[in-house]
Ligand SMILES: O=P(O)(O)O[C@H]1O[C@H](CO)[C@@H](O)[C@H](O)[C@H]1O
C-alpha cells in the first residue's frame with residue numbers, strides 16, 4: 001500500500017521548535033461523546049454601561065475609561081508583571097533556581113464599540129489597530145527585552161470581557177517560546193546562510209498545499225507542523241524582523257489579511273471563532289543592538305475548535321505527557337479555511 | 351523591601367525541561383468573571399447497560415466487554431496509533447520532514463464498577479491496577495520504545511466516559527516530553543555524577559516546603575517549578591528507573607500513596623478533581639539494552655482547577671505564545687493539599 005498523508009499516521013517535524021507532532025488522520029472517524037462547550041457569545045450590545053472597557057465606564061482601579069474614538073491603551077488593573085519588585089536572592093543549587101522578573105501589562109481596546117470585530121470594522125479602523133500595535137512595540141521595546149502582544153478571543157480561551165481587546169505583556173527577560181524560536185532560527189541561519197522562515201514562505205508559495213489566504217505582502221498558511229486543528233501563521237512576503245519594520249504597504253495589506261483570515265475563521269462554524277493569537281519578531285531592549293538577521297516577523301493563531309462551534313480539541317493526557325497529536329491534517333484544515341468566503345457571515349444576512 | 355516568594359513576582363527554572371516559568375503571587379487577588387465550567391459529574395451508577403466499559407456491554411467495534419472482576423485491558427476502538435501503516439517517503443528538505451510512526455493504543459478499566467475510584471476502592475484493588483500497569487509496561491515495552499500510561503480524569507480533561515479507566519499508547523518513537531526529560535537528566539548525570547531526581551527528592555525531603563504526602567517508599571511534592579496550580583510529582587525514595595523495577599513494598603506503598611493523593615485532591619474542592627496523570631521512566635524497546643542510569647521513574651499529575659470545582663486556570667495567550675505563568679505559589683498549593691484529610695469526603699458522609 002502506498003503512503004497517503006491524508007490517511008496514514010506519521011510524525012512531522014517543527015523546525016521552529018525542534019520537536020515532532022503525531023498526525024493520525026484515520027482518527028477523524030472517531031465519534032465524539034465528550035464535553036461540549038457553550039457556543040461563543042453572539043448579540044453583544046454596542047455599549048454596556050457596566051463594561052469597564054467601554055468609553056466612560058469606571059474600572060476596578062477607580063479610574064474611568066475615557067471617551068475614546070479609536071484604540072485605547074491602559075495598564076492592566078491586575079497585572080502579572082509589575083515594574084519594580086524586590087529581586088529573589090541568587091542560588092547556587094541547580095535544582096532551585098529563581099531569577100528576577102520585571103515588566104508591565106497593558107490592555108488595548110480595539111474600538112469604542114463592543115459589537116464590532118476585525119472583519120466587521122472598516123479597514124482604516126484595522127489599520128489604526130496595527131499602527132497602535134507598532135507604537136506599543138516601539139515604546140515598550142525601548143526598555144524591555146520582549147513585548148508580547150496577544151489576544152485571547154472568546155470565553156473558551158479565558159477571555160472574560162467580550163469587548164474587542166488584546167493584551168501586551170512586556171518583560172525584562174526573553175520568555176521560553178521566543179527563546180526556542182530564536183535558537184532554531186539562528187541555527188538554521190548558521191547552517192544554510194538563509195532565514196528559516198523566508199525559505200519556508202517561498203516553499204509554501206511554490207507548493208500551494210497549505211495556503212489559506214494571500215495578497216501582495218502577506219501569506220497565511222496552516223503550517224506543515226501545526227498542532228491545533230486550525231492553527232495558522234501569518235508570514236510576510238518581503239522579509240522584516242520586527243513589527244516596527246512594516247512599511248505603509250505592508251500595514252495596509254496586513255489589515256486586509258487579518259480581516260479576511262478572521263472572516264474565514266468565523267464563517268467556518270458560523271460563530272465568533274475562539275483563539276489566542278499574537279506576534280513574534282526579533283527581541284527588543286538589548287536585542288535592538290544585536291544582530292537579529294535570522295529572525296522573520298510573523299503572526300500566530302491558535303484556535304481550539306475541532307469539529308463545530310462547541311466541540312474543541314482537548315490537549316490532555318498524551319499531548320501533555322508525551323507529544324502533540326492531531327487528527328485532521330494541516331492540508332485538509334487549510335483547504336477548509338481557504339474555501340470560506342472573505343466576507344463575514346453576519347454581513348451577508350438579508 | 352525584602353524579597354518574599356509568596357508575594358513578589360519572579361521566574362523559576364525547571365531543570366527537567368530546561369525552561370522557566372513566571373510566578374506572579376500578587377495576582378491571586380484578581381477577581382474572576384470569565385468562563386465557569388460545569389461541575390464534575392457525581393452520582394454515577396455502579397452499572398450502566400449503555401456504557402461500553404461496563405462488564406457485558408457491547409462496544410463500537412461489535413465486541414462485547416467480558417464480565418471482568420478486576421482490571422480489564424483491550425485495544426482502543428479508535429486508536430491514534432496503528433501497528434502497521436505505510437511509511438512516509440524520506441525528504442531531504444529540513445522544513446518538510448515526516449517520519450514513520452508505529453504503535454498501538456489500549457484502554458484499561460480499573461474496576462468493574464463505574465461508581466468507585468482509587469480512594470474509595472480497597473487497597474488490594476489499587477494494587478491490582480499497579481500490577482496491571484507493570485504488566486502492560488513489560489508487555490508493550492518489549493516491542494516499543496515508549497509506553498505512555500495516562501489517565502484523563504473528568505470531562506474537563508476530554509474524558510468522554512465516567513467509568514474509571516486509563517489509556518496506554520505505545521510508540522515506535524520516543525515522544526517529545528520524555529525525549530526532553532531524557533536529555534536533561536542525562537546532562538545532569540554527566541555534570542554531577544548523580545541522578546537529578548534522586549538529588550531533587552532528597553532536597554525536597556530536607557526542605558519540607560512542598561511535600562503533600564509521604565510514606566516509607568514514596569513522596570508527593572508540588573514541584574518547585576510547577577506550572578498547573580495543583581500539579582504534583584510522585585517520586586520514589588529508593589531509586590528505580592522503570593515501573594517494572596518496583597518491588598513488593600514499593601507497589602503496596604504506591605497504592606496507599608495514590609489513594610491518599612486523590613482523596614486530598616477530591617477533598618480540596620469537594621468534587622471529583624479533574625486531571626491528566628501518567629508515568630515516566632527510562633525508555634523501553636531498544637532502550638532496554640542501553641545505559642539509563644540517569645533516569646528516575648516518577649508519576650505526574652496535571653490538574654486544571656484553580657479556585658473551585660468550576661474555575662480552572664486558562665493556559666492561553668501569554669502561556670501559549672511566551673511562557674507558562676502561575677499565580678498561586680507551589681508552596682501555597684502544597685500546603686493546601688497537605689492540610690486535606692487522607693480519607694475521601696464521600697466516605698465520611700453521615
Ligand atoms: O480518550 P479519547 O476520547 O481517545 O481522547 C482524549 O485523549 C486523547 C489523548 O490524550 C486526546 O488526543 C483527545 O483529544 C482527548 O479527547
Ligand SMILES: O=P(O)(O)O[C@H]1O[C@H](CO)[C@@H](O)[C@H](O)[C@H]1O
Nearest residue numbers: 158663664665666667668669675
Ligand atoms: O486576561 P486575563 O483575565 O488577565 O487572563 C487570561 O489571560 C492570561 C494571559 O494569557 C492568563 O494567564 C489567564 O489564565 C487568562 O485567564
